[in-house]
Every structure is written in C-alpha cells, then in structure tokens.
Amino acid sequence: MQKNFIFLDRDGVINEDLYDYVTSPKDFKFIKGSLQAIVNLTSAGYEIIVATNQACIGSGIATARQIKEVNEFMEKEVVKGGGKIKKIFVCPHKQNAGCGCRKPEIGLLAQAEKELQQNLKGIYFIGDKESDVQAALSFGCVPLLVLTGYGSSARKKVNFPKKVKTFADLRSAVEYITGK
Numbered sequence: 001m002q003k004n005f006i007f008l009d010r011d012g013v014i015n016e017d018l019y020d021y022v023t024s025p026k027d028f029k030f031i032k033g034s035l036q037a038i039v040n041l042t043s044a045g046y047e048i049i050v051a052t053n054q055a056c057i058g059s060g061i062a063t064a065r066q067i068k069e070v071n072e073f074m075e076k077e078v079v080k081g082g083g084k085i086k087k088i089f090v091c092p093h094k095q096n097a098g099c100g101c102r103k104p105e106i107g108l109l110a111q112a113e114k115e116l117q118q119n120l121k122g123i124y125f126i127g128d129k130e131s132d133v134q135a136a137l138s139f140g141c142v143p144l145l146v147l148t149g150y151g152s153s154a155r156k157k158v159n160f161p162k163k164v165k166t167f168a169d170l171r172s173a174v175e176y177i178t179g180k
Ligand SMILES: [Mg+2]
Pocket: 009, 010, 011, 012, 013, 017, 127, 128, 129, 149
C-alpha cells in the first residue's frame, strides 16, 4: 500500500483540551471517535505525525518526562486499537521564547520532514487553532480545522481564512480524507 503522511495537532484534536495542560496520562481523554479515526487513518495507509506545542515544559509546569509519558500513553492506546502514530514532535518552549518551532512557526514540520526524510508539502494538517492553520499554510500543507478544542472560536475570528475546510471533529475530517 502506498504510504501517505498526515500531520495532527494533539490537544483539542485527539484528546480533550482541558484549557490547561495535560501533564499526566490520567488527564488524557480521547475525544469521542478520535481513537477510531486514527486507527482508520492507519488502515487507510496514512503515517501519522503529531506536532504539538507544549509550553508547559518551558514554563516549568511539567517536565519533558511527564509530557513524554502522556504521549507514550496516547501511542499505546492507539496501538491497542490497531493504529499507529509514526512520530510525535513537541515544541517545549514557552510562548514568546522566540523559538522557531512553536506553531504558528514551522519548525516542527521542518524537523519532521528532515527526520523522516520525506517531502511533507501538500499533506493534510488537522488542527483546532489558528496557529495550526497558519503553520500548515506557511509550510505548504493543507490545513483542515476541527471544531473541537479551540476550533469553533478559531473559525469565528474575522481573519480566519475562509478557504479552510472545517469539520465537526477528527472523525468527520478522517471520513472526508479516506472517503468513508
Ligand atoms: Mg490544539
């Protein structure tokens, strides 16, 4: 099967955004239908790359190890369901730190392209924030907005690009992508 790549944001797309940080596996709750959506993407031949801002590390709210544990929990649950996450890229820096990887900057996407040795231009990027949409557009990906997490408020912003397709949640975005 031909492999396609796809970027997913984490909080508000895969798991419930607590509007605070998810610093422990017990706080990680899959949004309804998202785990199955990831499994379906895997079955459809997609290699899933997660790109997530975790300023909680840089601001001292959580350690890099704690965030790694949360991500490993997510990956294990996905594997249990029959899916796979290829790789997770994390920006650990705090807001306004001037790093090149915190979305809307494109550093995480460029890092993924380099590490996976794949051209990732033109692939889908599913996110719930304007910063996801902006990073996707700047890098040359196709942004899809989900209305979970911060998605519905992002779409209401006056400068939100009208051409960006929006979906109720990851499940319906994946149905659109896979055609089922
Ligand atoms: Mg998010």
